[in-house]
Amino acid sequence: xxxxxxxxxxxxxxxxxxxxxxxxxxxxxxxxxxxxxxxxxxxxxxxxxxxxxxxxxxxxxxxxxxxxxxxxxxxxxxxxxxxxxxxxxxxxxxxxxxxxxxxxxxxxxxxxxxxxxxxxxxxxxxxxxxxxxxxxxxxxxxxxxxxxxxxxxxxxxxxxxxxxxxxxxxxxxxxxxxxxxxxxxxxxxxxxxxxxxxxxxxxxxxxxxxxxxxxxxxxxxxxxxxxxxxxxxxxxxxxxxxxxxxxxxxxxxxxxxxxxxxxxxxxxxxxxxxxxxxxxxxxxxxxxxxxxxxxxxxxxxxxxxxxxxxxx
Numbered sequence: 001x002x003x004x005x006x007x008x009x010x011x012x013x014x015x016x017x018x019x020x021x022x023x024x025x026x027x028x029x030x031x032x033x034x035x036x037x038x039x040x041x042x043x044x045x046x047x048x049x050x051x052x053x054x055x056x057x058x059x060x061x062x063x064x065x066x067x068x069x070x071x072x073x074x075x076x077x078x079x080x081x082x083x084x085x086x087x088x089x090x091x092x093x094x095x096x097x098x099x100x101x102x103x104x105x106x107x108x109x110x111x112x113x114x115x116x117x118x119x120x121x122x123x124x125x126x127x128x129x130x131x132x133x134x135x136x137x138x139x140x141x142x143x144x145x146x147x148x149x150x151x152x153x154x155x156x157x158x159x160x161x162x163x164x165x166x167x168x169x170x171x172x173x174x175x176x177x178x179x180x181x182x183x184x185x186x187x188x189x190x191x192x193x194x195x196x197x198x199x200x201x202x203x204x205x206x207x208x209x210x211x212x213x214x215x216x217x218x219x220x221x222x223x224x225x226x227x228x229x230x231x232x233x234x235x236x237x238x239x240x241x242x243x244x245x246x247x248x249x250x251x252x253x254x255x256x257x258x259x260x261x262x263x264x265x266x267x268x269x270x271x272x273x274x275x276x277x278x279x280x281x282x283x284x285x286x287x288x289x290x291x292x293x294x295x296x297x298x299x300x301x302x303x304x305x306x307x308x309x310x311x312x
Contacts, residue, residue, distance in 0.1 A: 161178070
């Protein structure tokens with residue numbers, strides 16, 4: 001049984017931590033460095049957790065629980081304008097990062113206005129690339145109810161709605177609702193604000209747990225961390241200067257390199273004696289041409305395709 005934890009501390013003696021993670025058979029899921037500070041999200045065997053925690057404290061760092069590790073979440077507002085992109089969106093995105101998720105803040109091209117808001121196919125396709133979506137609307141109940149029904153019903157991933165008033169009649173358009181967080185001109189620093197941030201984190205954790213349970217019924221053929229470990233030594237990814245060139249999802253990962261240039265090389269890599277292209281669906285990202293999505297096929301899909309080949 002593996003557990004996911006985060007190291008938060010300095011860069012000093014961090015090489016010892018990486019060596020220990022490798023020695024115990026763990027995997028580094030995400031590594032972020034800012035000046036002399038370092039955060040490392042890792043998956044390690046449960047029986048070795050005490051040893052890893054002891055080393056983290058010895059080198060001056062802290063160990064944190066990260067229930068959302070290994071996920072990428074979109075935090076979406078109606079627009080990127082100042083009126084519709086309030087401080088709570090940034091606060092929510094940062095709080096989810098502290099729970100281990102990789103978050104992206106997005107705004108719709110034509111999301112403002114109760115009677116004019118809309119979401120197009122390209123925007124829904126981009127949002128559907130993530131593990132979950134947190135959608136924030138405003139302070140007016142009729143506006144929230146109208147927009148939620150229009151915008152959220154087209155999204156196909158687990159969705160959490162944040163808004164000011166408690167809406168009615170839109171329970172079927174999203175997986176969870178957190179009200180009491182509307183537009184505001186101040187940061188969420190007060191105790192009540194912190195409770196609301198914790199509530200958002202809990203609801204996101206709940207909806208992702210449902211997705212994890214569904215995946216457990218027919219799990220991916222390989223774990224995303226195994227493919228991440230395979231690709232980390234691939235030179236274009238190793239030399240990539242973009243933040244987090246490999247981002248894990250529950251059912252795959254995002255690689256921030258050009259699909260057109262490198263997808264054939266990645267498809268021809270081997271995992272458990274099979275071509276990666278045979279056990280994964282590799283497609284270009286809808287965001288831009290310099291990213292690709294690697295979706296891992298389930299065990300039943302791979303078995304079905306093997307049976308078809310055997311018949312031929």
